[in-house]
Amino acid sequence: MSQHAELQRKTLKTLTAAQIGAGVGTAGTVAAGSLLVASITGSEELAGLAQTFSVLGAAALALPLARLTARGGRRTSLSFGYAAGVIGSLFAVFGGVHSNIYLMLSGSFLVGSASASAYQARFAAIDLVSEEHRAKQLSYVVWGSTIGAVTGPNLMQPAGDLAEHFGLPRLVGPYLISATTLTFASLLIFNFLKPDPYLTALGEGKSYAAGKRNFKAALAHIIKKPIALFAILSISIGHIAMVSVMVMTPVHMAHVEVTLKIIGLVISVHVLGMYAFSPLVGSISDRIGKVRTIQFGLLILLASAITAGTAPANDIPKLGAGLFLLGLGWSFTLIAGSALLTSSVNPELKTSVQGASDLVMNLAGATGGAIAGVIISALSYGWLCLFSAIPVIALAIWSLSFSAFKTPQVDRV
Secondary structure, three states: OOHHHHHHHHHHHHHHHHHHHHHHHHHHHHHHHHHHHHHHHOOHHHOOHHHHHHHHHHHHHHHHHHHHHHHHOHHHHHHHHHHHHHHHHHHHHHHHHOOOHHHHHHHHHHHHHHHHHHHHHHHHOOOOOOHHHHHHHHHHHHHHHHHHHHHHHHOHHHHHHHHHHOOOOHHHHHHHHHHHHHHHHHHHHHHHOOOOHHHHHHOOOOOHHHHHHHHHHHHHHHHHOHHHHHHHHHHHHHHHHHHHHHHHHHHHHOOOOOOHHHHHHHHHHHHHHHHOOHHHHHHHHHHHOHHHHHHHHHHHHHHHHHHHHOOOOOOHHHHHHHHHHHHHHHHHHHHHHHHHHHHHOOHHHHHHHHHHHHHHHHHHHHHHHHHHHHHHHHOOHHHHHHHHHHHHHHHHHHHHHHOOOOHHHHHOO
16 A cells, blocks of 8 residues: 555544544534524524524635645644634633623634534545545545534533533533534644645645735636636535525424424434435546536435425424435535536645635525525525525526536546
C-alpha cells in the first residue's frame, strides 16, 4: 500500500469519527433550537430563527475556514470550527436559562461554525483522491455523520431529563450534549489528523497569499463555467429545500399533542435519509455520472415535498416518509454536486471554490429558514413544502441542458 493510500485511510477514519461527534452535537440542536426560540419569544413565526442563525454562522465561517485551510491545512481549520461550536452551545444554554433570545441566537450562530467544519470535512476526504473515486470517498465522510446525526435527535428526551436534573430548562439539554460532543470532535481532529491531507496533497510550499488572491478569481471562474455554477446551485437548492422544511416540521408537529421523543424520532428518520445511504449515492455518482445523480436527487426532493406537504401534523408515518425522502434527495445533490464542483475547477482554486460553495449553500439555507417561519405562520406547512419545490423544479429544467454532454466528459470539465 502506498504512503498516500495509508494516509487516506487514516484521514477517513479520523474524519468519520469526528463526524459522529459533530453529528450528535449539531443534529440534536435542530428541533430543540426551534422549540426553544418559540418558547422564549412566544412566537411560532420566529421559531425558524434558531436554524437561520445557525446556517448564517456556517455561511460566515465558510470562507474564513477555507482561508485557514490554505494557510494551515485541514487540521487547523476543522478543529477551530468545532471549538467555536462548543462556545456557541454554552451561549445557547445561558440564553435558554435566562430566556435571553440574543444569547440564544448568538449561540446558534456559533454552533453553525461546527456545521461549517462538518461540511468542509467532506472536501478533506478527497484531497488525496483521484477523480474517478472522489464521489465515493467523499460519501464515506458524509456517511460518518449517520450515527451521530441519528443519535442526536433521539437524545432530546434524556438530554431534557439531564437538564431538568440540574434545574435547567429541558430544551437546553441538547446544547449540553452538543458542547460535550463538539469538544470531542475538535480534540480528535487536532490530535489525529496528521499529516494534514491538504498540505500533503499540495506541498508544504503553498503560500497563504496565493490562496487569498484566488477567492475573487474563484468566483469569476465559477460564473464563467456553467457546469461549476450548476454544481453550486445543485448543492445550494438542495440545501434550501431541506433546511426550510426540516426546521419547521417540529413546529408543525407541535400543533398536536406529540412528545419530544416522537419529534426526535421523525428528525432521526430524516437524518437517516441524509447520511445512511451516502456510500451508495457516491458509488452511483461515480458510475452513472454526477449530473444524472443530481437529477435523481431533484426528483426525490419533489417527491418529499408532495409527501410531507400533504401530511397532517398527527400523521407521523407520512411525515417520517416525507422527511426521509427530503434527507435522501439532499444527499444526492450534496454528494454529486460537491464531487462535480471539485472536478470542474483548477486545482489552485480548489479551496477558494469550496469555501465559496459552502458560503452560497449556507446563505441559501439561512434564507430558507427565515422565510419558512413566515410562510408557516401566514399560510401553512403544506404551502411551505410547495414553495420549497419551486427552485427544485427550476433547477431540474436547467439540468436538461447538460444532457447533450456525455457524463464522463462533463465530470472532467
